[in-house]
Amino acid sequence: MRIRTPADLGALIRDSRTKLGLDQKSLAEKVGVSRQWIVEIEKGKSRASIGLLLRTIGALGIALDAEKEGLGKPKDTSLSHGADAHVDIDSIVASARRKRK
Amino acid sequence: MRIRTPADLGALIRDSRTKLGLDQKSLAEKVGVSRQWIVEIEKGKSRASIGLLLRTIGALGIALDAEKEGLGKPKDTSLSHGADAHVDIDSIVASARRKRK
DNA sequence: GCCAGATGTCAGCGATCGACGACATTGTAT
DNA sequence: ATACAATGTCGTCGATCGCTGACATCTGGC
Numbered sequence: 001m002r003i004r005t006p007a008d009l010g011a012l013i014r015d016s017r018t019k020l021g022l023d024q025k026s027l028a029e030k031v032g033v034s035r036q037w038i039v040e041i042e043k044g045k046s047r048a049s050i051g052l053l054l055r056t057i058g059a060l061g062i063a064l065d066a067e068k069e070g071l072g073k074p075k076d077t078s079l080s081h082g083a084d085a086h087v088d089i090d091s092i093v094a095s096a097r098r099k100r101k
Numbered sequence: 102m103r104i105r106t107p108a109d110l111g112a113l114i115r116d117s118r119t120k121l122g123l124d125q126k127s128l129a130e131k132v133g134v135s136r137q138w139i140v141e142i143e144k145g146k147s148r149a150s151i152g153l154l155l156r157t158i159g160a161l162g163i164a165l166d167a168e169k170e171g172l173g174k175p176k177d178t179s180l181s182h183g184a185d186a187h188v189d190i191d192s193i194v195a196s197a198r199r200k201r202k
Numbered sequence: 203g204c205c206a207g208a209t210g211t212c213a214g215c216g217a218t219c220g221a222c223g224a225c226a227t228t229g230t231a232t
Numbered sequence: 233a234t235a236c237a238a239t240g241t242c243g244t245c246g247a248t249c250g251c252t253g254a255c256a257t258c259t260g261g262c
Contacts, residue, residue, distance in 0.1 A: 036221070
């Protein structure tokens, strides 16, 4: 599953938790956070901390992988790869700035 | 690249940034965060926020994918899958508690 | 060696976090 | 319909965030 937004993460955590038959309280205990934190992260809270997030997804048996976007094959030339990444930066930042207004 | 800790993320961000020939200031401007935040996230700051993290990796053209751990094949039975996830939960939480003391 | 640029660190500020406890609301099994 | 479990929301508190601006230190090209 591709993760782009905090809401994506929240949905993933809730889905995984329910699939494992855990309630929020149990997951909170296993991770070592408050139940309220689980509630908030499942709602896609953007200012929740990375450390607790990683612990939570780890506790749910989820692996996070990062890779360059736009890589269909690992054999793309570095030049075209660099150009693609540069284009993505500008459009993504513009999109992020629109969200702030 | 497998992401397990905030330090993994920090290293990834720094690596990607330098490979794109960006300095911290430029990246900060593109993402819409302070340069200090870039400095801290690259050092693996665990309490940095998810929202800003996702924006930053997006700006660097990095895609995050989440998947169930231990899945070599998508055809594993749900029972054995559940048992594996349970074992992971306990050891991961114990490890997290050790870090807190 | 010199120096400009890049990175690292610090202090102060208003905003928010995450934990805790409590209460409200929803969901589910009988 | 009822009871109980699960989830959602609220208020409070000490801790920390992320920003700004400034200064310190490091790096690399000349």
